[in-house]
Amino acid sequence: MPVRVSxxxxxxxxxxxxxxxxxxxxxxxxxxxxxxxxxxxxxxxxLDAGADGAPERxxxxxxxxxxxxxWWYGGYTPTGTRVTGGSFTVPAGVSPVTRGGFGTxxxxxxGAAGE
Amino acid sequence: MKRHVVDKRHDWEKLVVSQGLLYHTSGGVPYWDExxxxxxxxxxxxxxxxxxxELWDMCLKATAHVIEHxxxxxxxxxxxxxxxxxxxxxxxxxxxxxxxxLSWNGLDEPKLLEFNADTPTSLLESAAIQWLWKEDxxxxxxxxxxxxxxxxxxxxxxxxxxxxxGAIHFASDGAVExxxxxxxxxxxxxxxxxxxxxxxxxxxxVSTFRQVMGYGDxxxxxxxxxxxxxxxxxxxxxxxxxxxxxIRNVFKLYPWETMITQSFGxxxxxxxxxxxxxxxxxxxxxxxxxxxxxxxxxxxxxxPNLLPAYLNGPSRMESYARKPFYSREGQNVxxxxxxxxxxxxxxxxxxxxxxxxxxxxxxxxxxxxxxxxSWLVDGEAAGVGIRESxxxxxxxxxxxxxxxxxx
Numbered sequence: 326m327p328v329r330v331s332x333x334x335x336x337x338x339x340x341x342x343x344x345x346x347x348x349x350x351x352x353x354x355x356x357x358x359x360x361x362x363x364x365x366x367x368x369x370x371x372l373d374a375g376a377d378g379a380p381e382r383x384x385x386x387x388x389x390x391x392x393x394x395x396w397w398y399g400g401y402t403p404t405g406t407r408v409t410g411g412s413f414t415v416p417a418g419v420s421p422v423t424r425g426g427f428g429t430x431x432x433x434x435x436g437a438a439g440e
Numbered sequence: 441m442k443r444h445v446v447d448k449r450h451d452w453e454k455l456v457v458s459q460g461l462l463y464h465t466s467g468g469v470p471y472w473d474e475x476x477x478x479x480x481x482x483x484x485x486x487x488x489x490x491x492x493x494e495l496w497d498m499c500l501k502a503t504a505h506v507i508e509h510x511x512x513x514x515x516x517x518x519x520x521x522x523x524x525x526x527x528x529x530x531x532x533x534x535x536x537x538x539x540x541x542l543s544w545n546g547l548d549e550p551k552l553l554e555f556n557a558d559t560p561t562s563l564l565e566s567a568a569i570q571w572l573w574k575e576d577x578x579x580x581x582x583x584x585x586x587x588x589x590x591x592x593x594x595x596x597x598x599x600x601x602x603x604x605x606g607a608i609h610f611a612s613d614g615a616v617e618x619x620x621x622x623x624x625x626x627x628x629x630x631x632x633x634x635x636x637x638x639x640x641x642x643x644x645x646v647s648t649f650r651q652v653m654g655y656g657d658x659x660x661x662x663x664x665x666x667x668x669x670x671x672x673x674x675x676x677x678x679x680x681x682x683x684x685x686x687i688r689n690v691f692k693l694y695p696w697e698t699m700i701t702q703s704f705g706x707x708x709x710x711x712x713x714x715x716x717x718x719x720x721x722x723x724x725x726x727x728x729x730x731x732x733x734x735x736x737x738x739x740x741x742x743x744p745n746l747l748p749a750y751l752n753g754p755s756r757m758e759s760y761a762r763k764p765f766y767s768r769e770g771q772n773v774x775x776x777x778x779x780x781x782x783x784x785x786x787x788x789x790x791x792x793x794x795x796x797x798x799x800x801x802x803x804x805x806x807x808x809x810x811x812x813x814s815w816l817v818d819g820e821a822a823g824v825g826i827r828e829s830x831x832x833x834x835x836x837x838x839x840x841x842x843x844x845x846x847x
Contacts, residue, residue, distance in 0.1 A: 420684070421674050422673045422680055423671060423674070424669060424670065424671045425668050425703075426672055426707075427668060428613050428614070428667025428668035428670070428694065440561065440728065440768040
């Protein structure tokens with residue numbers, strides 16, 4: 326069952342991401358629900374897609390449930406939400422690089438870094 | 441140790457800005473204060489150098505003790521940092537500099553207040569700005585300051601084989617002071633390589649230099665950037681810069697205990713550490729943890745340069761300083777005297793625990809309270825930087841005051 330995300334939480338996430346028009350890669354389960362990227366970690370970011378263009382992880386067993394994950398490319402979608410549209414093949418020009426995982430954007434200095 | 445009131449140089453603001461000190465004044469309050477200075481005798485400097493060396497040895501032993509006995513949880517060290525700490529402690533990747541903060545009046549024994557070993561700042565003013573001031577104002581006198589030659593020598597050593605091939609990156613959170621600190625370190629790396637030319641690229645600085653080390657000419661760029669510009673390449677599983685070039689050597693003016701909690705913290709693994717050097721290395725997070733003060737007191741009780749310190753409360757002390765393990769720039773510090781709060785500061789920071797250190801109020805010079813910052817490069821005493829304030833807690837806005845050696 327898809328997880329409902331409040332409109333304001335999703336809107337705030339989009340504003341923070343600033344990626345309404347950007348193509349991003351999300352890891353989704355076989356129901357098309359966005360999950361943690363770690364579930365697709367062993368996949369090659371979808372960038373070296375197989376013949377069918379839809380790379381998938383070797384099915385693994387979790388409590389007798391076989392779970393298959395894929396990389397999906399489309400607009401930003403919060404974790405727990407089912408994706409719509411987009412594609413399972415890598416669009417041209419998509420970079421495997423993400424940024425902003427360290428540091429404070431804007432560089433506001435309140436003595437937090439230096440000592 | 442004496443304090444003197446002196447005349448400021450004519451057009452001092454333009455002068456220090458031209459030397460890189462863009463943050464000489466903040467909100468109308470002077471940070472660089474050349475209307476005063478301190479003086480030491482040669483004998484005092486010699487003593488300070490000895491004490492600095494001894495404190496460094498003790499801190500190494502205390503750090504080794506924490507690692508050998510796994511006392512991470514007591515010091516609020518995130519468990520995800522532990523493998524990185526232990527790996528870098530054994531592998532000994534490059535480490536550069538650090539700074540002891542001491543309470544000292546030149547007469548009694550210096551007392552260790554804290555050790556800034558991961559992200560020390562005030563480097564530019566300690567190494568360069570105060571030297572240039574001394575050359576103008578006290579040209580016939582010396583200064584306890586060998587920071588620049590020692591940093592250049594250290595970079596030369598690192599360039600001789602301890603760094604991975606490729607660029608050296610210099611990253612900060614982008615604040616002006618921090619950019620100037622990493623910019624200064626970049627300069628010392630450039631000097632070690634014999635200079636070169638610089639160009640601007642995408643908001644930071646890209647410098648391309650020829651490294652002449654006897655192995656033939658090689659080009660080793662030096663790249664300044666912000667921490668949030670560091671990229672994670674999920675295909676190659678490594679960190680990259682704005683040009684998507686692999687980062688192999690990066691000096692970061694950014695705390696380890698913060699990095700590990702951020703979204704890229706999950707990529708700080710032994711695998712990525714095997715492909716790149718982070719300077720300062722992860723084990724420095726133990727030295728900079730104020731809980732180490734309690735470990736020091738435990739291992740060296742009664743040492744003349746240490747203050748009593750405990751982890752779980754003030755013990756029987758009625759006068760003490762309560763400091764968060766990861767406090768920086770005097771944030772969240774509380775001074776208690778005779779059971780009453782004397783002074784306290786607010787601020788953000790991780791609530792990982794506190795150390796309770798015996799109270800040693802900073803000496804009073806006509807209402808000014810200096811803290812003596814004793815610098816080390818590669819574990820060797822390299823000079824002094826003094827910051828003073830009206831209060832007893834040294835913070836981000838405490839003034840930097842230069843010094844000279846009087847006799």
